[in-house]
Amino acid sequence: MNLQQLAMDSLFIMRRLGEMLPPEEHTHRAFIYHLHTQGKATVDIFVNEAIEIAHNGGMMRQDGTPRTTGGIFFRLTHKAGWERQSQRIKRRLAR
Numbered sequence: 001m002n003l004q005q006l007a008m009d010s011l012f013i014m015r016r017l018g019e020m021l022p023p024e025e026h027t028h029r030a031f032i033y034h035l036h037t038q039g040k041a042t043v044d045i046f047v048n049e050a051i052e053i054a055h056n057g058g059m060m061r062q063d064g065t066p067r068t069t070g071g072i073f074f075r076l077t078h079k080a081g082w083e084r085q086s087q088r089i090k091r092r093l094a095r
Contacts, residue, residue: 006032009040013047019070027070034077046076 010031014023034043050073053059059067059075067075
């Protein structure tokens with residue numbers, strides 16, 4: 001999948017999650033990265049789960065404020081280990 005398609009898919013996903021458009025650059029890059037490394041089908045599973053959690057009462061941050069649906073998505077990916085995986089890849093690339 002080319003970068004333009006990844007960018008378009010990430011905007012579509014962000015719209016589904018109710019994220020701000022135009023997106024903040026780091027958020028847009030994170031969605032593109034997840035699409036590239038995990039694939040659209042896997043990302044869609046996490047998007048659907050985040051939307052379901054948001055509709056069923058949501059998820060709170062440590063400070064007690066509610067997470068956005070996009071925040072729920074990133075929390076789920078973090079729990080699944082995607083961030084640790086990406087950190088290992090970034091360290092390898094930096095060598």
